[in-house]
Amino acid sequence: MDHTVVHAHDRRLSAEFLAAVLGLRVGAPFGPFLPIGLGNGVTLDCYEKRDEPIQPQHYAFLVPEERFDAMIARLEAVGVTYYADPGHTGPGRVNDLFGGRGAYFDDPDGHTMEIMTRPRVRP
Template sequence: MTTSVQLDHHAVYATDRRLSAEFLAAILGLAVGAPFGPFLPVDLGNGVTLDYYEKRDEPIQSQHYAFLVPEEQFDGMIARLEAVGVTYYADPHHTEPGRTNQLFGGRGAYFADPDGHNIEILTRPYVRP
Protein backbone atom coordinates (compact mmCIF):
# COMPACT_ATOMS: atom_id res chain seq x y z
CA MET A 1 0.00 0.00 0.00
CA THR A 2 1.34 3.42 -0.96
CA THR A 3 0.50 6.36 1.23
CA SER A 4 1.26 10.04 1.22
CA VAL A 5 0.46 10.62 4.89
CA GLN A 6 2.97 12.93 6.58
CA LEU A 7 3.22 14.47 10.02
CA ASP A 8 2.50 18.19 9.75
CA HIS A 9 2.73 19.41 13.35
CA HIS A 10 2.69 18.20 16.93
CA ALA A 11 1.56 20.06 20.06
CA VAL A 12 4.11 19.96 22.88
CA TYR A 13 2.76 20.80 26.33
CA ALA A 14 4.94 23.14 28.37
CA THR A 15 4.61 25.12 31.58
CA ASP A 16 6.30 28.05 29.79
CA ARG A 17 5.96 27.76 26.02
CA ARG A 18 8.58 30.43 25.27
CA LEU A 19 11.20 28.95 27.59
CA SER A 20 10.71 25.43 26.22
CA ALA A 21 10.56 26.46 22.55
CA GLU A 22 13.64 28.67 22.87
CA PHE A 23 15.53 25.92 24.72
CA LEU A 24 14.95 23.32 22.01
CA ALA A 25 15.54 25.78 19.18
CA ALA A 26 18.83 26.92 20.74
CA ILE A 27 20.15 23.38 21.22
CA LEU A 28 19.15 22.22 17.73
CA GLY A 29 20.28 25.43 16.01
CA LEU A 30 16.77 26.37 14.89
CA ALA A 31 14.53 29.41 15.26
CA VAL A 32 11.30 29.98 17.16
CA GLY A 33 8.53 31.19 14.88
CA ALA A 34 5.86 33.81 15.46
CA PRO A 35 3.01 32.84 17.79
CA PHE A 36 0.10 31.14 16.06
CA GLY A 37 -2.94 31.41 18.30
CA PRO A 38 -2.01 29.73 21.58
CA PHE A 39 0.98 27.98 19.97
CA LEU A 40 4.63 28.93 19.64
CA PRO A 41 6.15 26.95 16.76
CA VAL A 42 9.61 25.58 16.17
CA ASP A 43 9.98 24.68 12.48
CA LEU A 44 12.05 21.53 12.07
CA GLY A 45 12.83 22.28 8.44
CA ASN A 46 11.17 19.21 6.95
CA GLY A 47 7.64 20.57 6.82
CA VAL A 48 6.93 19.64 10.45
CA THR A 49 6.54 22.05 13.34
CA LEU A 50 6.52 21.48 17.06
CA ASP A 51 3.83 23.78 18.40
CA TYR A 52 4.50 24.62 22.04
CA TYR A 53 1.29 25.01 24.03
CA GLU A 54 1.30 26.43 27.53
CA LYS A 55 -0.41 24.23 30.08
CA ARG A 56 0.03 25.48 33.64
CA ASP A 57 -2.98 24.02 35.46
CA GLU A 58 -1.81 20.39 35.63
CA PRO A 59 1.47 18.47 35.56
CA ILE A 60 3.15 17.93 32.19
CA GLN A 61 3.36 14.27 31.19
CA SER A 62 6.86 13.54 29.93
CA GLN A 63 7.04 12.57 26.25
CA HIS A 64 9.91 11.35 24.08
CA TYR A 65 10.99 13.33 21.01
CA ALA A 66 13.75 12.00 18.73
CA PHE A 67 15.47 14.22 16.17
CA LEU A 68 17.54 12.94 13.27
CA VAL A 69 20.33 15.51 12.99
CA PRO A 70 23.20 15.96 10.54
CA GLU A 71 26.44 14.35 11.72
CA GLU A 72 28.33 17.61 11.18
CA GLN A 73 25.98 19.45 13.58
CA PHE A 74 25.99 16.87 16.39
CA ASP A 75 29.12 18.15 18.18
CA GLY A 76 27.74 21.69 18.14
CA MET A 77 24.53 20.49 19.80
CA ILE A 78 26.50 18.69 22.49
CA ALA A 79 28.60 21.83 23.02
CA ARG A 80 25.45 23.94 23.41
CA LEU A 81 24.07 21.50 25.99
CA GLU A 82 27.35 21.73 27.92
CA ALA A 83 27.38 25.54 27.64
CA VAL A 84 23.97 25.83 29.33
CA GLY A 85 24.77 23.16 31.93
CA VAL A 86 22.37 20.50 30.69
CA THR A 87 23.54 16.93 31.24
CA TYR A 88 23.25 14.58 28.27
CA TYR A 89 23.27 10.80 28.41
CA ALA A 90 24.13 7.85 26.17
CA ASP A 91 20.91 6.04 27.10
CA PRO A 92 17.19 6.85 27.31
CA HIS A 93 17.04 6.05 31.04
CA HIS A 94 19.68 8.71 31.78
CA THR A 95 22.11 6.39 33.55
CA GLU A 96 25.24 7.20 31.49
CA PRO A 97 25.85 10.96 32.00
CA GLY A 98 28.23 12.92 29.80
CA ARG A 99 28.42 10.16 27.21
CA THR A 100 27.04 9.62 23.73
CA ASN A 101 26.15 6.35 22.02
CA GLN A 102 27.17 4.84 18.67
CA LEU A 103 23.96 3.10 17.66
CA PHE A 104 23.50 1.95 14.05
CA GLY A 105 26.81 3.45 12.95
CA GLY A 106 25.96 6.97 14.09
CA ARG A 107 26.01 8.95 17.30
CA GLY A 108 23.24 9.82 19.71
CA ALA A 109 22.43 11.40 23.05
CA TYR A 110 19.46 12.02 25.33
CA PHE A 111 18.65 15.01 27.54
CA ALA A 112 15.69 16.53 29.33
CA ASP A 113 14.00 19.76 28.31
CA PRO A 114 12.69 22.27 30.91
CA ASP A 115 9.49 20.23 31.41
CA GLY A 116 11.19 16.85 31.57
CA HIS A 117 10.47 15.71 28.02
CA ASN A 118 13.10 13.14 27.02
CA ILE A 119 14.81 14.56 23.96
CA GLU A 120 16.98 12.39 21.72
CA ILE A 121 19.37 13.52 19.01
CA LEU A 122 20.73 10.89 16.64
CA THR A 123 22.76 10.99 13.44
CA ARG A 124 21.54 7.70 11.95
CA PRO A 125 17.98 6.41 11.94
CA TYR A 126 17.19 3.23 13.80
CA VAL A 127 17.45 0.10 11.68
CA ARG A 128 14.03 -1.52 11.52
CA PRO A 129 13.39 -5.07 10.35
Protein backbone atom coordinates (compact mmCIF):
# COMPACT_ATOMS: atom_id res chain seq x y z
CA MET A 1 0.00 0.00 0.00
CA ASP A 2 1.21 3.51 -0.78
CA HIS A 3 -1.45 5.66 0.94
CA THR A 4 -5.04 5.77 2.10
CA VAL A 5 -7.39 8.68 2.67
CA VAL A 6 -8.89 9.46 6.08
CA HIS A 7 -11.92 11.71 5.75
CA ALA A 8 -12.16 14.39 8.43
CA HIS A 9 -14.22 17.45 9.25
CA ASP A 10 -10.97 19.22 10.20
CA ARG A 11 -7.94 17.66 8.53
CA ARG A 12 -5.43 19.43 10.81
CA LEU A 13 -7.20 18.32 14.01
CA SER A 14 -7.46 14.72 12.83
CA ALA A 15 -3.89 14.52 11.54
CA GLU A 16 -2.41 16.04 14.69
CA PHE A 17 -4.50 13.79 16.94
CA LEU A 18 -3.48 10.58 15.23
CA ALA A 19 0.16 11.61 14.81
CA ALA A 20 0.34 12.49 18.51
CA VAL A 21 -1.11 9.15 19.64
CA LEU A 22 1.16 7.14 17.33
CA GLY A 23 4.23 9.24 18.06
CA LEU A 24 4.56 10.40 14.45
CA ARG A 25 4.74 13.73 12.60
CA VAL A 26 2.30 15.46 10.32
CA GLY A 27 3.84 16.19 6.94
CA ALA A 28 3.50 19.23 4.71
CA PRO A 29 0.18 19.62 2.89
CA PHE A 30 -0.01 17.89 -0.47
CA GLY A 31 -2.85 19.44 -2.43
CA PRO A 32 -6.01 18.87 -0.37
CA PHE A 33 -4.30 16.24 1.78
CA LEU A 34 -2.44 16.48 5.06
CA PRO A 35 -0.24 13.37 5.29
CA ILE A 36 1.01 11.37 8.24
CA GLY A 37 3.99 9.22 7.32
CA LEU A 38 3.77 5.79 8.92
CA GLY A 39 7.47 5.09 8.54
CA ASN A 40 7.13 2.26 6.02
CA GLY A 41 6.56 4.36 2.91
CA VAL A 42 2.80 4.51 3.52
CA THR A 43 0.92 7.69 4.35
CA LEU A 44 -2.46 8.41 5.83
CA ASP A 45 -3.76 11.39 3.90
CA CYS A 46 -6.25 13.41 5.94
CA TYR A 47 -8.80 14.94 3.58
CA GLU A 48 -11.23 17.58 4.77
CA LYS A 49 -14.97 17.14 4.20
CA ARG A 50 -16.17 19.99 6.39
CA ASP A 51 -19.84 20.13 5.34
CA GLU A 52 -20.45 16.48 4.49
CA PRO A 53 -21.27 13.51 6.67
CA ILE A 54 -18.35 11.17 7.26
CA GLN A 55 -18.80 7.41 7.16
CA PRO A 56 -16.77 6.00 10.07
CA GLN A 57 -14.04 3.57 9.03
CA HIS A 58 -11.68 1.22 10.87
CA TYR A 59 -7.90 1.65 10.74
CA ALA A 60 -5.59 -0.86 12.43
CA PHE A 61 -1.92 -0.12 13.14
CA LEU A 62 0.68 -2.76 13.86
CA VAL A 63 2.97 -1.06 16.38
CA PRO A 64 6.15 -2.16 18.14
CA GLU A 65 5.58 -3.69 21.56
CA GLU A 66 8.06 -1.24 23.10
CA ARG A 67 5.97 1.76 21.89
CA PHE A 68 2.53 0.44 22.93
CA ASP A 69 2.59 1.69 26.54
CA ALA A 70 3.58 5.19 25.41
CA MET A 71 0.61 5.26 23.01
CA ILE A 72 -1.77 4.23 25.79
CA ALA A 73 -0.26 6.91 28.04
CA ARG A 74 -0.81 9.56 25.34
CA LEU A 75 -4.46 8.50 24.98
CA GLU A 76 -4.90 8.76 28.75
CA ALA A 77 -3.15 12.15 28.85
CA VAL A 78 -5.65 13.67 26.42
CA GLY A 79 -8.66 11.95 28.02
CA VAL A 80 -9.45 9.55 25.16
CA THR A 81 -11.05 6.32 26.31
CA TYR A 82 -9.61 3.13 24.85
CA TYR A 83 -11.21 -0.29 24.85
CA ALA A 84 -10.20 -3.94 24.74
CA ASP A 85 -12.60 -4.70 21.88
CA PRO A 86 -14.13 -3.06 18.79
CA GLY A 87 -17.57 -3.04 20.43
CA HIS A 88 -16.22 -0.52 22.95
CA THR A 89 -16.86 -2.57 26.06
CA GLY A 90 -14.16 -2.89 28.67
CA PRO A 91 -13.13 0.79 28.82
CA GLY A 92 -9.57 1.42 29.97
CA ARG A 93 -8.51 -2.14 29.19
CA VAL A 94 -6.29 -3.67 26.53
CA ASN A 95 -6.63 -7.10 24.93
CA ASP A 96 -4.12 -9.91 24.51
CA LEU A 97 -5.16 -11.12 21.07
CA PHE A 98 -2.72 -13.08 18.91
CA GLY A 99 -0.16 -13.22 21.72
CA GLY A 100 0.31 -9.46 21.85
CA ARG A 101 -1.59 -6.44 23.14
CA GLY A 102 -4.16 -4.23 21.48
CA ALA A 103 -6.64 -1.45 22.07
CA TYR A 104 -9.36 0.43 20.19
CA PHE A 105 -10.18 4.13 20.36
CA ASP A 106 -12.08 6.71 18.33
CA ASP A 107 -10.57 9.65 16.49
CA PRO A 108 -12.29 13.09 16.43
CA ASP A 109 -14.50 12.04 13.48
CA GLY A 110 -15.62 8.72 14.94
CA HIS A 111 -13.25 6.45 13.01
CA THR A 112 -12.34 3.39 15.07
CA MET A 113 -8.58 3.20 15.43
CA GLU A 114 -6.79 0.09 16.61
CA ILE A 115 -3.25 -0.34 17.85
CA MET A 116 -1.91 -3.88 18.06
CA THR A 117 1.49 -5.37 18.75
CA ARG A 118 1.01 -8.64 16.85
CA PRO A 119 -0.57 -9.18 13.44
CA ARG A 120 -3.98 -10.77 13.25
CA VAL A 121 -3.81 -14.52 12.81
CA ARG A 122 -5.30 -15.43 9.47
CA PRO A 123 -6.76 -18.85 8.62
